[in-house]
Amino acid sequence: MSMTIKVNEETFTPRQQAVLTAALDLLVENGDGLTMTAVARRASCSKETLYKWFGDRDGLLTATVQWQAAKVRMPQVDRSHLNARMLRLSVEQFARDLLTVIIGEVSITLNRTAITHATQEKDRLGNIVLENGPLAIRRRLKPILEAGRDARLLRFPSSEDAYRTFFGLVVRDVQIRLLLGDSALTQSNVEANIEADVKAATDQFFALYGVKADQ
Amino acid sequence: MSMTIKVNEETFTPRQQAVLTAALDLLVENGDGLTMTAVARRASCSKETLYKWFGDRDGLLTATVQWQAAKVRMPQVDRSHLNARMLRLSVEQFARDLLTVIIGEVSITLNRTAITHATQEKDRLGNIVLENGPLAIRRRLKPILEAGRDARLLRFPSSEDAYRTFFGLVVRDVQIRLLLGDSALTQSNVEANIEADVKAATDQFFALYGVKADQ
DNA sequence: ATGGAACCGTACCGTACGGTACGCCTGCGA
DNA sequence: TCGCAGGCGTACCGTACGGTACGGTTCCAT
Numbered sequence: 001m002s003m004t005i006k007v008n009e010e011t012f013t014p015r016q017q018a019v020l021t022a023a024l025d026l027l028v029e030n031g032d033g034l035t036m037t038a039v040a041r042r043a044s045c046s047k048e049t050l051y052k053w054f055g056d057r058d059g060l061l062t063a064t065v066q067w068q069a070a071k072v073r074m075p076q077v078d079r080s081h082l083n084a085r086m087l088r089l090s091v092e093q094f095a096r097d098l099l100t101v102i103i104g105e106v107s108i109t110l111n112r113t114a115i116t117h118a119t120q121e122k123d124r125l126g127n128i129v130l131e132n133g134p135l136a137i138r139r140r141l142k143p144i145l146e147a148g149r150d151a152r153l154l155r156f157p158s159s160e161d162a163y164r165t166f167f168g169l170v171v172r173d174v175q176i177r178l179l180l181g182d183s184a185l186t187q188s189n190v191e192a193n194i195e196a197d198v199k200a201a202t203d204q205f206f207a208l209y210g211v212k213a214d215q
Numbered sequence: 216m217s218m219t220i221k222v223n224e225e226t227f228t229p230r231q232q233a234v235l236t237a238a239l240d241l242l243v244e245n246g247d248g249l250t251m252t253a254v255a256r257r258a259s260c261s262k263e264t265l266y267k268w269f270g271d272r273d274g275l276l277t278a279t280v281q282w283q284a285a286k287v288r289m290p291q292v293d294r295s296h297l298n299a300r301m302l303r304l305s306v307e308q309f310a311r312d313l314l315t316v317i318i319g320e321v322s323i324t325l326n327r328t329a330i331t332h333a334t335q336e337k338d339r340l341g342n343i344v345l346e347n348g349p350l351a352i353r354r355r356l357k358p359i360l361e362a363g364r365d366a367r368l369l370r371f372p373s374s375e376d377a378y379r380t381f382f383g384l385v386v387r388d389v390q391i392r393l394l395l396g397d398s399a400l401t402q403s404n405v406e407a408n409i410e411a412d413v414k415a416a417t418d419q420f421f422a423l424y425g426v427k428a429d430q
Numbered sequence: 431a432t433g434g435a436a437c438c439g440t441a442c443c444g445t446a447c448g449g450t451a452c453g454c455c456t457g458c459g460a
Numbered sequence: 461t462c463g464c465a466g467g468c469g470t471a472c473c474g475t476a477c478g479g480t481a482c483g484g485t486t487c488c489a490t
Binding site: 111116118165176 | 245246247248326327329330331333334335336338341342344345349376379380382383384385386387388390391392394395396397398415419422423
């Protein structure tokens, strides 16, 4: 049951990627009401082709989510010469990237889809989103934090806890409210405040973990 | 469009509440795969009765979510004599309540259901959950925070921002990971750390907003 | 006792959608 | 030119489920 399909690399032909794009578009538009017929029509292909390429509806969904989630790549941060200013800029950049991704329409759609699917003990999509979302950032932020600690710029008992606090300070209640469709929180509304929020979160993070009242 | 149905008070007979309980149980078990037939069977009633009472499937779902969400009540905190110790205990209690609610199976189910529904531009459930979840806590925490500020125990520019930071410090990435079905985060796993997390979050909150290095 | 309201159980209908089958077209290699 | 593989479009099937109809039962008021 539930074969693990390899879709990590560029296993998709351009034609297949066009199909996945169509699927993603429909996902963003109609939510999880994704219909094989609709995808076929949108991508101008036959349903039979869809089934040949992706096995079944779940396979198509998985491929779409994984393919799209993997596209979310954040810029690598220079870790070589690490002074207080560079560290702060790096953390700030992570905050900005995290916030920008999280409020994006695609991210919201992917998270909603994965959460909807996690309901039926099918947590594959959930794991994919987790892996490419929060965990990807964690993997990349942790070394920075630890480098900061080694350089006596930061102090924390556990880099894991430091990361999770960072996540909380940045995301706060924005993500859950967007996922729930909070009408008081439009995307443009949030976007306008990104810079202020990023600065505030970074300030707070350094207030909690910075060694010498940085700035 | 989208009438607002009054279900705030005890508009439900015991029999109806039994039906709603059955619906909630099925929701927790099977997720949004809620079937009218299943509810009828579980509650030992006829589908016709369901439709007579709740209009349609969406009405039943709405009634269930609203009825259940409204049951989440947090203990009122004594606000009369507010010294540093009382304030800290209050905030800590809020953190504990918030975390306890959020990791509960019922809360997760309700949030998942609401998010699933927010997908089809039906954000009614989302608003209900928001209203009875985060916003309920906010309404109750804000006065405490402002009382703390008036008593010169706390300092913050905006109580709104203070609340949202509190939310982030407490919830961090726990909720989204649970919603996504993160297998590395079982409920018992989180439960065991509640007290430590609550203390840490409270410490951090006072570190950021406390006036005189409280404790 | 009798009428009726409420409700249970079940059969039934219509539709939407996942999945399959098949006929047709196009492009390409021999 | 022929054959064939890949793929499009469409028709089709089975099923699951929302919603309705209806007969039978219980219970209460008159």
